[in-house]
Amino acid sequence: MKFAVTSRGDDVSNTLKQRIETYLLDFGLYLNEDEPDLVITVGGDGTLLQAFHDYSHRLEDTAFVGIHTGHLGFYADWMPEEVEKLVIHIAKTPYHVVEYPLLEVIIVSKGHKETRHLALNECTVKSIEGSLVSSVEIKGEAFEIFRGDGLCISTPSGSTAYNKALGGAILHPSLASIQIAEMASINNRVYRTVGSPLVLPQHHTCLLKPLNKVHVQVSIDHYNPIFEDIVSIQCRVADEKIRFARFRPFPFWKRVKESFIGE
Numbered sequence: 001m002k003f004a005v006t007s008r009g010d011d012v013s014n015t016l017k018q019r020i021e022t023y024l025l026d027f028g029l030y031l032n033e034d035e036p037d038l039v040i041t042v043g044g045d046g047t048l049l050q051a052f053h054d055y056s057h058r059l060e061d062t063a064f065v066g067i068h069t070g071h072l073g074f075y076a077d078w079m080p081e082e083v084e085k086l087v088i089h090i091a092k093t094p095y096h097v098v099e100y101p102l103l104e105v106i107i108v109s110k111g112h113k114e115t116r117h118l119a120l121n122e123c124t125v126k127s128i129e130g131s132l133v134s135s136v137e138i139k140g141e142a143f144e145i146f147r148g149d150g151l152c153i154s155t156p157s158g159s160t161a162y163n164k165a166l167g168g169a170i171l172h173p174s175l176a177s178i179q180i181a182e183m184a185s186i187n188n189r190v191y192r193t194v195g196s197p198l199v200l201p202q203h204h205t206c207l208l209k210p211l212n213k214v215h216v217q218v219s220i221d222h223y224n225p226i227f228e229d230i231v232s233i234q235c236r237v238a239d240e241k242i243r244f245a246r247f248r249p250f251p252f253w254k255r256v257k258e259s260f261i262g263e
Helices: 011-026 045-054 080-092 252-260
Strands: 002-007 038-043 063-068 076-078 096-109 113-119 122-127 132-138 141-154 177-185 198-201 206-210 216-220 230-246
Touching (some): 038 080, 096 216, 177 230, 198 230, 216 230
Antiparallel strands (some): 096 230, 141 177
8 A cells, every 4th residue: 555644744743744654664555645545644634634635636546544633623533642553554454435525616717717626625705805796606597696705615524614603504524515604794775695504415506706896815725826807606516525544433423522512
């Protein structure tokens, strides 16, 4: 098996990274950072998020497993003191693959320049100055005209992140869907939105078209690429999925309880 290990960059995470590489090499596995079968992240959800984007071109061939050296996360499910146990599992035990849905974002800029992106957590659309005014189409039909700070389109696994802070629902990752949550919408006689998060199933497309002359910022997870003169932003459930290597149960609702409610 070919593997790669990524680190958050702090001393604790870097030391664990070196230990994992040494252990796995001793077991006869191959370190290959270009074409790994398994990527082990050491840090937190942000570290795994970065690894996802680094290897997004290999989603059919690469699985991920995370060790968290900070706060409890939704993607990193092993503790630092369990490193030896995890290494033995990786070297000796075939892992079970769990797939989570992703968000596809297609951005069309002036001149019909089109770029495609994948998000593990969410895509946010905001105005840098003033309010964002945007038409919202669902399945090719006009739905509403949004005016407010912005919109957040999230995956089920990303529903516990920014989406939750906006009052969105927490969705189980087994649901192939996306969720649209509003950021401080303005409702009056001219502009009227539904005022509630929307959950769209697979194959239902959301199309946003900015209508006012403001600079629109689109974020893809933690990335803020620069787009000039955005014409439209199309969001839907991606054909690709992220693959997690599971060596033991990692119940989603247990993680929700531990993260937001406690014992």
